[in-house]
Amino acid sequence: xxxxxxxAFQDLRIRYPGAATFAVDGVTFAASSGAVTAVTGPNGSGKxxxxxxxxxRVPLTGGHISIDGVPLAELSPRDVARRxxxxxQREEPAFPMTVREYIALGRFPYASVWRTxxxxxxxxxxxxxxxxxxxxxxDRQTDALSGGEWQRVRVARALAQGGRVxxxxxxxxxxxxxxxxxxxxxxxxxxxxxxxxxxxxxxLNLVARFAHHVVLLHRGTIAAQGPPDAVMTGAILERVYEWxxxxxxxxxxxxxxxxxxxxxxxxxxxxxxxx
Amino acid sequence: MRTRFWTIAFASLAAAAVLGVVLGPVRLSPWSxxxxxxxxxxxxxxxxxxxxxxxxxxxxxxxxxxxxxxxAAMQGTLRNGLAEPYLLGVSGGAAVGAxxxxxxxxxxxxxxxxxxxVGATGAAALVLSLSRIAGGRADVRLLLMAGVVVGAFANxxxxxxxxxAPPETVRGAxxxxxxxVDSADWQRVSWLTVYVAVGGSALVVWxxxxxxxxxxxxxxxxxxxxxERASRRAYxxxxxxxAATVAAAGLVGFVxxxxxxxxxxxxxxxxxALMCGAAVVGATLVIAADVVARTVRPPAELPxxxxxxxxxxxxxxxxxxxxxxxx
Numbered sequence: 001x002x003x004x005x006x007x008a009f010q011d012l013r014i015r016y017p018g019a020a021t022f023a024v025d026g027v028t029f030a031a032s033s034g035a036v037t038a039v040t041g042p043n044g045s046g047k048x049x050x051x052x053x054x055x056x057r058v059p060l061t062g063g064h065i066s067i068d069g070v071p072l073a074e075l076s077p078r079d080v081a082r083r084x085x086x087x088x089q090r091e092e093p094a095f096p097m098t099v100r101e102y103i104a105l106g107r108f109p110y111a112s113v114w115r116t117x118x119x120x121x122x123x124x125x126x127x128x129x130x131x132x133x134x135x136x137x138x139d140r141q142t143d144a145l146s147g148g149e150w151q152r153v154r155v156a157r158a159l160a161q162g163g164r165v166x167x168x169x170x171x172x173x174x175x176x177x178x179x180x181x182x183x184x185x186x187x188x189x190x191x192x193x194x195x196x197x198x199x200x201x202x203x204l205n206l207v208a209r210f211a212h213h214v215v216l217l218h219r220g221t222i223a224a225q226g227p228p229d230a231v232m233t234g235a236i237l238e239r240v241y242e243w244x245x246x247x248x249x250x251x252x253x254x255x256x257x258x259x260x261x262x263x264x265x266x267x268x269x270x271x272x273x274x275x
Numbered sequence: 276m277r278t279r280f281w282t283i284a285f286a287s288l289a290a291a292a293v294l295g296v297v298l299g300p301v302r303l304s305p306w307s308x309x310x311x312x313x314x315x316x317x318x319x320x321x322x323x324x325x326x327x328x329x330x331x332x333x334x335x336x337x338x339x340x341x342x343x344x345x346x347a348a349m350q351g352t353l354r355n356g357l358a359e360p361y362l363l364g365v366s367g368g369a370a371v372g373a374x375x376x377x378x379x380x381x382x383x384x385x386x387x388x389x390x391x392x393v394g395a396t397g398a399a400a401l402v403l404s405l406s407r408i409a410g411g412r413a414d415v416r417l418l419l420m421a422g423v424v425v426g427a428f429a430n431x432x433x434x435x436x437x438x439x440a441p442p443e444t445v446r447g448a449x450x451x452x453x454x455x456v457d458s459a460d461w462q463r464v465s466w467l468t469v470y471v472a473v474g475g476s477a478l479v480v481w482x483x484x485x486x487x488x489x490x491x492x493x494x495x496x497x498x499x500x501x502x503e504r505a506s507r508r509a510y511x512x513x514x515x516x517x518a519a520t521v522a523a524a525g526l527v528g529f530v531x532x533x534x535x536x537x538x539x540x541x542x543x544x545x546x547x548a549l550m551c552g553a554a555v556v557g558a559t560l561v562i563a564a565d566v567v568a569r570t571v572r573p574p575a576e577l578p579x580x581x582x583x584x585x586x587x588x589x590x591x592x593x594x595x596x597x598x599x600x601x602x
Contacts, residue, residue: 055496081499088493094354095489097544108487109499113480161498 005030006068006165006196007054007084013062014049022061023049025220031213033164033196036187038207040200041217042241047200048089049220051169055086067165081109084165085158087151089173093142099153100138103129106160120162128159132186148179155186166190167198172206184210208232208255216240232256277548280541284555288336291562295332296324298570326460334459335565335579336558337467338524339534341516343557344478346531347538347550348513351485352506353415360517360531362422363510367429368398369521374436374448387451388463388522395518398425403510418510453578454527456565463523470519474512478550481508485546528580529587530557536594560586 008030015022024046031037039047052058054065056077065072067083075083085106093102103125110118129135134156137149145153151171158166168187172180180203188210191197201207207214208228215225218240224231233256234247243260250257297303301323303311310316311324345360352358361367372394376387402425406418433452437445484505487495492502520527538552564582571577 052493055493057493057496057502076499077496077501078499081497086493086497088491088497091490091494093489094351094491095356095539095544097489101544105486105490105498108483111483113483158497 004033004069005066006033007031007167007198008066008069009050009053009063010066011063012050012053012060012065014046014053014058015061016058022220023058024053026063027217027220027222028063029213029215029222029225031165031196031198034191034194035212036191036197036199036210037213037215038199038201038211039215039217040202040204040207041223044219045217045240046220047217048169051086051088051167051200054080054084054167055088056080078109081161081163083163084167085161085163087154087158087166087168087171089169091154096141096143098138099134099140099142099145102142102153103134103138103157103160106157106162109161124162125160128156131159131190132156146179147174148176148182151175151179151183152186155183159190164194165196165198167200169200170202171199172201172203180206204232204237204258205250205255208257209250209253228256232258277543280543280552281555284552284559288555288559288562291559291566292332292336295335295562295566296328298566299323299328300573330461330464331456331459331565332562333464334456334467334523335561337464337471338456338520338527339530339557339559339561340475340554341467341471341520341557342527342530342561343534343538343553343555344475344550345513345516345520346533346557347535347546347553348478348482348485348509349531350535351482351546351549352488352509352513353419354489354491356536357532359529360513360520361426361526361528362419363514363517364398364402364422364425364429365395365514365517366521366526367426368401369395369518370448370452370526371398371429371432373451373521373525374433377448377451378436378440378444391451391525392518392522395521396514398429399510399514399518401425403507403514450578451525452580454525454580454583455568455576456524456561456579457569457576467519467523470516474516474519475550475554478509478512478516479547481505481512482546482550485509489546524579526580527561527583529584529591530560533587533591534560537590540594540597 009027012024012027013022014024039050041047049058053060067075067080072080106128107118107121107124132152132155134152137145137153142150142153172183175183184206187197187199211228213225214228214231216223216231216236223240224236232247234245237247237258238245244264245258245260248257248259297305297308303320307316307320308324311320314321342360349358349360349362350356369391372390373387376390381387381390402418402421405421406414484500487498487500488505495502534553534557535549537556538549543549543552561583564586565579568577568579568582
């Protein structure tokens with residue numbers, strides 16, 4: 001069901017300039033094509049740093065990253081954008097633009113200073129719009145969309161980039177249940193059609209149902225990785241999140257389901273600070 | 276929409292240019308203007324048109340075009356509609372350079388513009404280097420703070436110079452700081468043309484990066500933009516254009532802030548169109564402001580920078596009300 005490594009992180013080590021500890025310390029895993037790979041873990045465990053590393057917004061202290069088997073160091077920023085589309089955590093157009101104009105930015109890596117549009121643009125944009133189901137918003141302003149609509153529009157922009165890899169950093173924060181499920185179903189559908197989906201999220205219960213491979217980060221290292229059943233055990237999650245919880249089975253499909261417990265008297269309400 | 280914008284923009288530019296040549300202490304008829312342009316007719320008219328009014332209109336157009344493009348680049352790079360060409364300390368640095376040159380009695384045609392240019396580029400380089408954080412990238416917050424602080428320091432230096440300088444020096448320096456194109460000549464026009472042509476085309480060529488930068492650093496990086504290099508390039512070109520204009524015509528405020536908003540309000544959003552539109556609208560605005568400055572109370576002239584602010588502020592306030600109504 002799953003294919004070759006779409007994005008591979010090999011013994012990745014990252015220390016931010018001036019920081020005492022490594023934000024990412026020896027992380028090795030691969031996101032396969034045709035599968036949803038979920039990276040999860042507490043705040044500050046290094047999840048978003050992986051995305052920044054993929055975008056080369058932070059220098060690597062050690063290890064390497066490859067996309068479609070090609071080392072990142074051998075790819076230009078444009079080549080990376082053509083192979084792997086990233087939907088960053090925060091992104092807000094500074095000046096008003098329509099959804100159509102925004103999605104067209106997905107073709108940015110194919111145009112150049114001298115050639116402002118590429119021959120495949122119209123076809124790629126139309127396919128992305130259809131796949132993400134955003135055809136009815138095209139003439140709206142991006143700042144007039146609801147949270148759920150905006151996330152789908154951002155996925156459409158990423159699909160217009162035409163790569164086989166899609167990386168999303170917490171795409172369902174602030175979404176209600178229906179819109180959150182809508183985004184997850186869209187990602188699952190993309191994976192079914194061969195896309196390699198790498199998803200960073202806090203939604204453990206949805207990870208349990210949608211992800212093929214789960215990478216659980218803890219303080220910059222991998223606490224556990226594997227299929228949801230192997231990673232989402234009470235013992236592992238309680239240790240990583242430092243909070244009492246039980247793992248049950250969800251009554252609908254039998255996937256692991258996390259239920260955090262109320263704080264017992266012995267647990268202080270002060271969570272460990274982010275690292 | 277597009278065609279209409281360009282038609283109106285170029286028609287306004289042409290109209291402003293014609294008014295700029297026709298209006299003045301000696302009023303010319305369109306017919307004598309035509310004759311003077313061709314080089315025959317009344318010799319006084321020919322001299323007025325060819326050595327006073329034409330270079331003045333040309334200088335105003337170049338200053339406006341450069342400030343419009345510089346403002347569009349700064350707003351796009353900083354993702355902020357309040358950004359303007361003088362933000363990087365350019366105005367303060369230029370003023371210090373010019374005031375020092377005036378106090379030292381340097382030649383007003385060559386020495387003062389040169390000193391202003393050196394001051395402006397020096398201040399911009401200082402601000403950019405102060406805002407470089409670890410890894411060599413410019414941090415936007417540091418950039419804004421460094422710009423404001425360098426500007427404040429420059430103001431303090433100018434006040435000290437004013438307090439200790441003879442009155443006629445202060446008058447010359449003040450006049451320069453309020454902006455003026457009345458010292459226009461073909462030599463000044465020709466060197467500013469070189470700056471505007473080179474810097475402006477570079478901004479137009481690389482304007483597409485600003486489309487991606489509008490999404491934020493991570494968003495732009497996701498589209499394959501080298502964010503640090505693209506922003507640094509835009510800052511440098513914007514600062515260079517602004518420095519060239521202050522050297523040629525002193526401080527002409529509000530053009531760089533308001534013109535990109537005018538063009539955006541007319542429906543041009545993609546950065547390349549915005550950049551070209553800002554050049555045309557900026558040129559028109561400064562020519563028109565200069566016509567107002569020298570025709571309201573002849574023979575006295577109003578400071579150009581004051582007129583551009585008087586024309587620009589109402590538009591900007593109207594924009595603010597529109598924004599407030601939308602949100």
